[in-house]
Each structure stands twice: as C-alpha cells, then as structure tokens.
Amino acid sequence: MKLGVSFDGFAPYGEALGFAKEAAAAGAGSLWMADHLGYREPIVSCLGFASAIADVRVVPTAVSPYLRHPMPTAMQMATLAEAAPGRVALALGTGNPLFLGESGESIDKPIAVAREFVTALRALWSGRPVEQEAMRFRLRGARMMFTPPAPIPIYLAPMKPQMLALSGKIADGVVLSAGLSPGFVRESLKHAAAGAKEARRDYGALHVAGYISFAASPDGRRAVEEVRKKLAFLLRNRYIDDNIAHSGIPIDQAAIIEAMGRRDYAAAAKLVPDAAVEAFAVAGTVQQCCDQLTKYKNAGLGELVLLLAGNVEDQRFGLSVIRELSA
Numbered sequence: 001m002k003l004g005v006s007f008d009g010f011a012p013y014g015e016a017l018g019f020a021k022e023a024a025a026a027g028a029g030s031l032w033m034a035d036h037l038g039y040r041e042p043i044v045s046c047l048g049f050a051s052a053i054a055d056v057r058v059v060p061t062a063v064s065p066y067l068r069h070p071m072p073t074a075m076q077m078a079t080l081a082e083a084a085p086g087r088v089a090l091a092l093g094t095g096n097p098l099f100l101g102e103s104g105e106s107i108d109k110p111i112a113v114a115r116e117f118v119t120a121l122r123a124l125w126s127g128r129p130v131e132q133e134a135m136r137f138r139l140r141g142a143r144m145m146f147t148p149p150a151p152i153p154i155y156l157a158p159m160k161p162q163m164l165a166l167s168g169k170i171a172d173g174v175v176l177s178a179g180l181s182p183g184f185v186r187e188s189l190k191h192a193a194a195g196a197k198e199a200r201r202d203y204g205a206l207h208v209a210g211y212i213s214f215a216a217s218p219d220g221r222r223a224v225e226e227v228r229k230k231l232a233f234l235l236r237n238r239y240i241d242d243n244i245a246h247s248g249i250p251i252d253q254a255a256i257i258e259a260m261g262r263r264d265y266a267a268a269a270k271l272v273p274d275a276a277v278e279a280f281a282v283a284g285t286v287q288q289c290c291d292q293l294t295k296y297k298n299a300g301l302g303e304l305v306l307l308l309a310g311n312v313e314d315q316r317f318g319l320s321v322i323r324e325l326s327a
Contacts, residue, residue, distance in 0.1 A: 002303040004030030009039030026319040027326030030057040037099040043076045050084035062093025062157035066105045070120035081148035093157030159239040161191045168195025173207030179234035181279045182299040184243045189300045209303040213281035216289045216318040223283040226310035232268035236260035249275045289321045
C-alpha cells in the first residue's frame with residue numbers, strides 16, 4: 001500500500017518540517033502540502049521538505065488557477081524540480097469557494113480554466129515561446145529560460161463528474177478529496193476512467209490518489225473526536241455535496257459552511273454526526289485503521305494520502321499505522 005502524508009499548513013513551518021522527517025522515516029513515500037488560503041504556502045514548504053529529506057516525493061496541492069498565473073507557477077515548480085529531480089508533482093484544483101470568495105474570486109467555467117492552465121504549464125516547461133489567449137491569462141511569447149530536469153506530473157484534484165472526466169483526458173493523475181466514503185471514491189473514479197477511455201488514454205497509467213481524513217489512537221473514541229474536527233473543515237466545501245447525498249446521512253452542510261465562515265471550528269465540528277465520521281474518515285485503533293484503509297485501497301486508490309488529525313502526539317501515534325502497513 002502506497003502511503004503519503006498531507007499537511008494543511010496550520011502548524012508553523014518548523015514543526016511541519018520536523019513531523020515530515022518523522023513521517024518519511026516511518027515509511028511515507030510522499031509529502032503533500034495543501035494550498036489553504038491564509039496558511040503556510042505550499043510550494044515554498046515543499047521546497048523545504050524536499051531539500052531536507054532525501055527520496056521523498058513532494059506535491060503542492062491543490063493549487064488554484066483562479067489565484068495564480070501560469071508563468072510564475074511554472075517558474076516555481078521548475079525550480080522545485082531542480083532541487084528534487086524526479087521527486088516533484090503538482091496538483092491543481094479550483095479551490096474552495098468560501099475562501100476564494102474572501103479573496104475576491106469566484107469559480108467560473110472551471111473545466112476550461114483547468115484545461116488552459118495545464119496546457120500553459122506544459123508549454124512553458126518546454127522552453128519554447130508560448131502564445132495563448134486564455135480566459136484568465138494571456139501569454140504573448142512568454143518563455144522559460146530553463147526547463148525542469150524531468151517532466152513534472154500534473155494531477156487534477158476534481159470533485160464533480162466533468163472535472164473527474166477531464167482528469168482522465170488530460171492529467172497525469174487524479175487525487176480525490178478527503179471526506180469521501182469508499183463507495184463514493186469508487187463512483188468518482190468511474191468518471192475519470194470514462195474520460196481516459198474517451199480520450200483513448202490508458203487509465204491504468206494514471207496516478208490515482210486520494211486524501212483520507214485519519215486519526216489513530218489507543219482510545220478509539222478519542223480518534224473519532226479528533227477526526228470529526230478535520231471533517232468539519234472539509235465539509236465547508238459545497239462541492240462535496242454529491243458525496244453527502246450519496247451517503248444518505250443527514251448533514252446540515254449550510255450550517256457547517258456558515259460556522260466555518262465565522263472560523264468557529266468547534267461549532268462546525270458539533271454539526272458532523274458520528275455516522276459521517278464512520279462513513280467519510282478513518283479513525284480508531286491501529287488495527288481498525290489498517291482495516292479501514294484497506295477499503296479505500298480496494299475502492300481503487302493507488303496511493304492513500306493521510307490527513308492526520310489531532311495534536312502532535314496524536315499524529316505521531318498515527319505514524320504507527322504507516323509503519324504497520326509499510327512493513
């Protein structure tokens with residue numbers, strides 16, 4: 001089972017780096033840094049991780065084309081690739097509507113915007129002059145004066161059927177949101193496979209990953225309570241509504257979004273029922289977590305990226321699951 005660890009940018013960089021070293025030593029093969037607005041910057045953080053830790057792959061995720069221009073993004077990622085040849089990938093996603101709105105942006109025509117951004121990055125990394133009139137940017141002879149030492153894989157982080165299909169059509173991989181049930185993971189990947197088939201691409205060649213909200217503890221109930229807080233943050237994203245509907249679990253998502261808009265994390269967590277924790281996350285003892293993670297692997301994920309909940313000691317205990325499954 002391929003396992004990675006995702007960082008949300010909440011902790012100071014020094015603490016995150018220290019834990020990243022522990023995660024890699026435990027057997028994590030990849031480190032993913034989320035692009036949550038207002039928290040630690042993902043590409044800068046990944047450069048630090050890659051420079052300090054040998055042999056681990058780093059992935060900034062999910063960088064939004066609604067907030068970035070392809071030229072500086074291409075420059076940053078090519079520099080990162082020079083620092084860690086063959087150990088770099090980039091995940092692109094639209095971004096969270098709530099936080100984008102706070103920065104004066106909104107999501108419009110996401111399929112076209114994502115396609116154009118991917119096209120621009122690959123063209124820039126070729127080192128040739130690029131002419132592109134896109135919806136959100138213009139490239140008029142823009143040219144990179146250096147190129148990555150190896151191709152940089154681009155993953156899409158889709159949530160809706162059309163974007164899932166696009167990942168199969170144009171991306172090097174797909175990484176699914178956390179907070180999904182194994183059953184909904186399976187349904188989501190059908191759209192990516194259909195997109196690959198339509199584009200006459202080999203779906204088996206795609207890197208298929210997914211984030212997993214995760215907490216392990218000798219006290220299974222503590223693990224549940226810690227991962228509940230993580231789920232509240234994830235459920236603020238209105239695009240996860242299909243997963244909620246698929247589960248049949250009654251969740252007041254509008255109230256969660258409202259609480260998160262006030263940054264009232266405790267109130268949001270109270271709105272996440274036990275049934276949602278059981279369906280959308282992995283929580284419990286080491287053995288319970290191993291069993292639950294196997295369900296996600298069997299749903300079609302080639303790499304499971306763990307979002308470890310709780311304090312540092314809780315997260316450190318969670319690494320024992322990685323050691324168990326990597327042995």
